[in-house]
Amino acid sequence: MNKTLFLAAAASALPVMGTAQDLVTRTRVGLADAPNTLTFRLTAYDLYSSDPATKAAFEALFTDFITARPDWKIETQLQTGNIGQEQARLLQQTQAGRGPDCAMIDSSQLALFKDNGVLKPMNDVFSDAEVADLFPFVRDAVTDADGNVLAWWWFTDLRVLYRDTSVVPDAPQTWEDLKSAALSAVEQGREGILFNGGRWEGTAFDWLANVWAQDATLVDDNGAPVFASGENREKVLTAIAYYQDLVDSGAAPARVTSITDYDSFNAAAAAGSAAMFIGGNWQYGQLRNTLPPETFANWEVSEIPGPTADQRATGTGGWTIAALTDDPAKASLCGEIAKDIYAGPGNAAQGLLPTSAAIYDQYDTYDGPEYDLFSAALQNGVARPGAAIYPELSNQIQIMLGDVLSGTATPEAALDTADAAVQAAFDRQ
Amino acid sequence: MTITNRTTDRGPAPGDGHPLPWLVPAIAILAAFYAVPVLDVLRLAFSDASLLAPASRYSTDAIGGVLADPALPVVLGTTLVFTLANVAALQLAGLCIALVIARGERRGLRGMAAFRTLVLAAWVVPGIANGLVWQMLFDEAPYGTLNSLLGYVGLGPVAWLSDPQMAMASAVIANLWQGTAFSMIVFYAARRAIDPTLYEVAELDAATPWQMFRYITLPLMRRLIAVNTVLVTVQTLNTFDSILALTGGGPGRATEVLALFTFNTVFYNLDLAGGSVLAVLLFAIGMGCALLVHYVIGRERPAA
Numbered sequence A: 001m002n003k004t005l006f007l008a009a010a011a012s013a014l015p016v017m018g019t020a021q022d023l024v025t026r027t028r029v030g031l032a033d034a035p036n037t038l039t040f041r042l043t044a045y046d047l048y049s050s051d052p053a054t055k056a057a058f059e060a061l062f063t064d065f066i067t068a069r070p071d072w073k074i075e076t077q078l079q080t081g082n083i084g085q086e087q088a089r090l091l092q093q094t095q096a097g098r099g100p101d102c103a104m105i106d107s108s109q110l111a112l113f114k115d116n117g118v119l120k121p122m123n124d125v126f127s128d129a130e131v132a133d134l135f136p137f138v139r140d141a142v143t144d145a146d147g148n149v150l151a152w153w154w155f156t157d158l159r160v161l162y163r164d165t166s167v168v169p170d171a172p173q174t175w176e177d178l179k180s181a182a183l184s185a186v187e188q189g190r191e192g193i194l195f196n197g198g199r200w201e202g203t204a205f206d207w208l209a210n211v212w213a214q215d216a217t218l219v220d221d222n223g224a225p226v227f228a229s230g231e232n233r234e235k236v237l238t239a240i241a242y243y244q245d246l247v248d249s250g251a252a253p254a255r256v257t258s259i260t261d262y263d264s265f266n267a268a269a270a271a272g273s274a275a276m277f278i279g280g281n282w283q284y285g286q287l288r289n290t291l292p293p294e295t296f297a298n299w300e301v302s303e304i305p306g307p308t309a310d311q312r313a314t315g316t317g318g319w320t321i322a323a324l325t326d327d328p329a330k331a332s333l334c335g336e337i338a339k340d341i342y343a344g345p346g347n348a349a350q351g352l353l354p355t356s357a358a359i360y361d362q363y364d365t366y367d368g369p370e371y372d373l374f375s376a377a378l379q380n381g382v383a384r385p386g387a388a389i390y391p392e393l394s395n396q397i398q399i400m401l402g403d404v405l406s407g408t409a410t411p412e413a414a415l416d417t418a419d420a421a422v423q424a425a426f427d428r429q
Numbered sequence B: 001m002t003i004t005n006r007t008t009d010r011g012p013a014p015g016d017g018h019p020l021p022w023l024v025p026a027i028a029i030l031a032a033f034y035a036v037p038v039l040d041v042l043r044l045a046f047s048d049a050s051l052l053a054p055a056s057r058y059s060t061d062a063i064g065g066v067l068a069d070p071a072l073p074v075v076l077g078t079t080l081v082f083t084l085a086n087v088a089a090l091q092l093a094g095l096c097i098a099l100v101i102a103r104g105e106r107r108g109l110r111g112m113a114a115f116r117t118l119v120l121a122a123w124v125v126p127g128i129a130n131g132l133v134w135q136m137l138f139d140e141a142p143y144g145t146l147n148s149l150l151g152y153v154g155l156g157p158v159a160w161l162s163d164p165q166m167a168m169a170s171a172v173i174a175n176l177w178q179g180t181a182f183s184m185i186v187f188y189a190a191r192r193a194i195d196p197t198l199y200e201v202a203e204l205d206a207a208t209p210w211q212m213f214r215y216i217t218l219p220l221m222r223r224l225i226a227v228n229t230v231l232v233t234v235q236t237l238n239t240f241d242s243i244l245a246l247t248g249g250g251p252g253r254a255t256e257v258l259a260l261f262t263f264n265t266v267f268y269n270l271d272l273a274g275g276s277v278l279a280v281l282l283f284a285i286g287m288g289c290a291l292l293v294h295y296v297i298g299r300e301r302p303a304a
Helices: A003-023 A052-067 A083-095 A107-115 A127-132 A134-142 A175-187 A201-212 A228-249 A252-259 A263-271 A285-291 A328-350 A357-362 A369-380 A391-406 A411-428 B001-011 B020-043 B061-067 B071-106 B112-123 B127-137 B147-150 B164-193 B194-206 B211-238 B241-246 B258-267 B272-300
Strands: A037-041 A073-079 A102-106 A152-164 A191-194 A274-280 A299-301 A313-321 A381-383
Touching: A037 A328, A052 A073, A052 A328, A083 A102, A083 B258, A102 A274, A102 A328, A107 A134, A107 A152, A107 A313, A127 A134, A134 A152, A134 A313, A134 A357, A134 A381, A152 A201, A152 A263, A152 A285, A152 A328, A152 A369, A175 A191, A175 A228, A175 A274, A191 A263, A201 A228, A201 A313, A201 A381, A201 A391, A228 A252, A228 A391, A228 A411, A228 B164, A252 A391, A263 A274, A263 A285, A299 A369, A313 A328, A313 A369, A328 A357, A357 A369, A369 A381, A391 A411, A411 B061, B020 B272, B061 B272, B071 B112, B071 B164, B071 B211, B071 B258, B112 B164, B112 B211, B127 B147, B127 B241, B164 B211, B194 B211, B211 B272, B241 B258, B258 B272
Parallel strands: A037 A073, A037 A102, A191 A274, A313 A381
Antiparallel strands: A102 A313, A152 A274, A152 A299, A152 A313
16 A cells, blocks of 8 residues: 555656656757746856755755746856856957846955846845845945846855864964964964965955954955055064964964965865864855764854954855846846845755845744854955955955965065065056 | 879869868857957957956056056966976876886787776866865864875975965876876877887897887887977966865965966956956967977978
């Protein structure tokens, strides 16, 4: 009897499964003969994720979405993982009228798209209350001076301090606390503190939290670099000296100049070789899945220490969805994709940090104590400056830190070199 | 029989009278796939094009800007060291392996084909993968592969990637591992083309292995060594993917070669014009190397 019931249930489910598979293909969501088409360029981390659970969750969300809109099909275009190239190409294509109707735009590039006037309002999709509920740095980034919603920042991330509480019981609050705790950990045979110091974006972005904590600014209102002039110069030098001191004192190993990914921190945590590291919020889940439960229980997160306990900042990233089409109906559909699929259910499916406080209360995913910390830390979140010079600025910061931490240059000389290079690049732009 | 007689015997060839029409398809294909892109890069080098906007005017500003960049001499110096070290090491390693395989085959040793395949396997690994593999091997964490192995014999740890000088050495090692196969193939083919009678005669004359190498192998392979020098130099000059994955060009600019600098100029600066200037510079250096070797070979060519 049970077998019969099971077969009957399976047989009845087959048409549904078949429909779902038909509705979501590698290049399309919806029926092939639907009269209206929206082109959507997305990353490979959700609908086409290599993780079966994530893929299945987004296939279900997209299937529900398109089933409710039978007149539409979404033609999907995948971006590669090379964000810089992909986003530059996307902007070029959009300016030339060959871009998609809707696209995921990295939050660090959003201002570039805004400045070039290629983003179209999606005002009718998002209420004033929903916009008001966004974190301040998110709200500022996705709206223009007239209050138009030009993009929807559907998830964010932030950097925090991870520590093994069996070695460092109390969360360091200041730079000095961090150094002392790290040196103490070194005495216990651990690497004190790890951070990105190699030649990649993570190095610049993670370190910038120390600059922003001092209220320094990298570019002025016109997007011109000002990080090495006036008060900013001293603050930047202070932040460089802080990192240099960590390495020179042995609190951080010299190998930090070769760290070019966050996975190295997970490996160090798994090997039990590191006491602390500056990592991304997403690593909390990775550690939970990687470490034995008793080991994971020792790891806690806290805000990145500042020069004083009251001066805190953390770099925030994430992805936005924006309309690039002049067709209002397509722009609305783009906004609905962001709202109905990604922000909220999409966040919860992947455990990604929502950009509005309400969503944290809406899903069980965010019941863990770490999310309280993440949510609180986001109040001190700072996004990358929305200026075309930022990629080169980041590049020069990476070089500057590499030179200083490897002993090739003094902080002053390295900063002067970086400033000259950034100014020259800005002049050419 | 003279050449003229042979020509008369086979009748007129299609290209004997007017070769141009027969060459047009080849010239057209070469122009379409090689010359046009090169000329377009040259055009961009004289423009103000960026990744955000097409060229709006033409000047020498981008050329002046790139040549005045204080980073350029540093990058060129790094490129010179990386290229010289690689070209020398690639030639030496390729030659040694080719001679070992040729000698092994002559003596009927088993496993030579497998050895050759093993070396070739590294060649087909993509540059990015090569960089990632070596990044794991060079990992300086307490559990890093090479440092752990060195630790077993009481050596190390070595700052493979965090020390600027060692980072360059590590980049050369990674490139050497991948690129040796190409030199090996060239030298292996050249060695196989040498008439074995010469070695048999040398053995009858009681020549030592070194004398055979010095007076038979090396002179007869000189032209291919020169050709290989050009090819390996150009390949090395164009290397950026393995370095990008291995060190990203760091620490600082310690391993930022010209090709990687060009990539960074375009994709960090969004400076298409500046990147084109650097690409032209890279092209000119590669072309200069090729012409130099061609000139040397031309001078050695015996008179007809």
